Amino acid sequence: MHDFQYDEPCMGTVFSFKGHSPFEPSATRHILEQACDILVEADRTFSLYKPNSPLSKLARGEQSLAECPPVVEQIWDACEAWEKTTDGWFSAFTPQNTFDPSGIVKTWAAKAAAEFIFDQGIQDFTMNAGGDVWLSNQIVQDIDWRIGLHKPVSIASPDAGILAVIDLKGTDFRAVCTSGVAERGEHIWNPKAPGKEAANQLLQVSVVARDLVEADVWATAAFAHGPRAIRQINEHNLANPQNQVQAIVVLPDGELNATEGFIELFAKPHNY
């Protein structure tokens, strides 16, 4: 096995792949580069920062949904489904009523890249998509099952550090996503506010789920919802026992709250 780490700047952030490959470094690198092409292609299609992307043209009304690549409609449908699942707290429609699926495109593309790598035969690895973490099913080392949740401050700040550590070994959970204002300010709108104003009732939300996109959507939805998201997710878990997610939130005064099952995910002492 060969250890590897590969960082790809894309979508204004960094995607990191880290693990153990059965292949020689050059072959591993080739697989990772191909995986990152998936990210680049998604960015080309969905970026609202690129004026000529299909999504930018859609937002300006220059192009219809039917004229966009088929993947745009897939994402549109996925966004509508997630809006239902989260009782309207996740919404891809901006305060200006344009379609902005950035909330799931990053993790959707990242998931596709990770699955490509896995299918090519690299199966013991983790992916960090700019702060959203995905774990493969075949992780060998205990440390890779453990994920630190960052404090609700920027990783570039002198106070950068870890809020808590969770351990997903032995669980069905494979993804952790965090939403907050620490890096990019207020950027999540509240779809239920009269003018869809920016949500600001929480400093940060971390959500643990089986699937990366699912964790991402719930983190965004919970952030928009505010402190009452904990009750919403507890109720969601009761109604969907096969599809539970767990969340921990940081309130504006620094207090934490979490869903019923979160406490079991805290890392236990090791190696003593």
Place this chain on the structure above:
Amino acid sequence: MSRNKFIPVAYSAITLASVIGGTVLTSHFAAASTVSLTPVPSGSSSGTPAPSGSASAPSAKKDMTTTGDPVQYQFGTIQLSVTRTSGKITAIGLVQSQASGGRDQVFPSLVQAGISSQGSGFGNYSGATYTTDAFKKALDSAISKLS
């Protein structure tokens, strides 16, 4: 719901355990898998963390138990002891924990989180989506502390 409101002070289980236990925990992106721990001698009068980045561990790591100063916060008082064995924190004890509104019940989970994260490390971290710029700054910061 009060039993779920389990972290009452600052942001953090780790901050709480590390500040009160008289230990400093530093973690930066480049060093994310190696959480450094710098014990502070017993009797240190400060309840605040030392500057981050003091990553050099002392060469002699005697087995010892230290007791931190009692710390007042908005919901009460907490005081912890920390036991180090073979260079690792193996126990954090509650010397005092009086807090209002059932918050004292949450301390044992804080203590566990504190021990586990310092002792075991982790392979990744999750945080708000950082910008490329923030990533570079964090990396520079961590690298500058290596020398």
